[in-house]
Amino acid sequence: MGVSAACAAALLSGCMSAPTYGTDKTATEQLFEDVTGIISTEGLSGDRSREAAIAYKPRPELVKPASLEVLPEPQREMATADNSAWPESPEQRRARLRAEATENQDNFNYRSPIVMGGLNAGPVDLTPEQRAELERRKRERNQGDPDSRKYLSEPPVGYRVPNATAAAGDLGEDEWKKEKRGKKAAGKSSWRDLLPW
Numbered sequence: 001m002g003v004s005a006a007c008a009a010a011l012l013s014g015c016m017s018a019p020t021y022g023t024d025k026t027a028t029e030q031l032f033e034d035v036t037g038i039i040s041t042e043g044l045s046g047d048r049s050r051e052a053a054i055a056y057k058p059r060p061e062l063v064k065p066a067s068l069e070v071l072p073e074p075q076r077e078m079a080t081a082d083n084s085a086w087p088e089s090p091e092q093r094r095a096r097l098r099a100e101a102t103e104n105q106d107n108f109n110y111r112s113p114i115v116m117g118g119l120n121a122g123p124v125d126l127t128p129e130q131r132a133e134l135e136r137r138k139r140e141r142n143q144g145d146p147d148s149r150k151y152l153s154e155p156p157v158g159y160r161v162p163n164a165t166a167a168a169g170d171l172g173e174d175e176w177k178k179e180k181r182g183k184k185a186a187g188k189s190s191w192r193d194l195l196p197w
Helices: 002-017 027-039 090-103 113-116 128-141 176-188
Strands: none
Touching: 002 090
């Protein structure tokens, strides 16, 4: 009796600690139901009560026109080359730009859109309103202004001022120099000791 109670307790503790994977059943419970479902004789007995509950409806007939002699004209395909709303493929764009550049190869005033849009783009003429907007965005983007605090994630203005006793701007001694001095004091030598620098 004690052994069976211990086995039952172990089984229950295993069921309680197993993950549910979002099914509200532990993995052990699901395994137990699957195994008992395989063993059950419901599927073997020929019980068709579940199948009778499904009401199948036939598909409706196709809608046919009243007269087959006069049919409407088929709709023109929208994805054609003459459609102005259809986007230009990269190959078509490349061919168009090459043809345009070939036509204007002797024209010194011609500026290719490829050069203008690339990394070597020249200066852009901005209106005063556009320039003011650009400057405003640049100031807004630059965070860390010591006189103001825009976001709560920035430290307060008082914390940005170094302490009077702080060694501001002092980088300290190089680490390799400290290491060399420490090894020399310990009596250890290194191949770096042979180097003149």
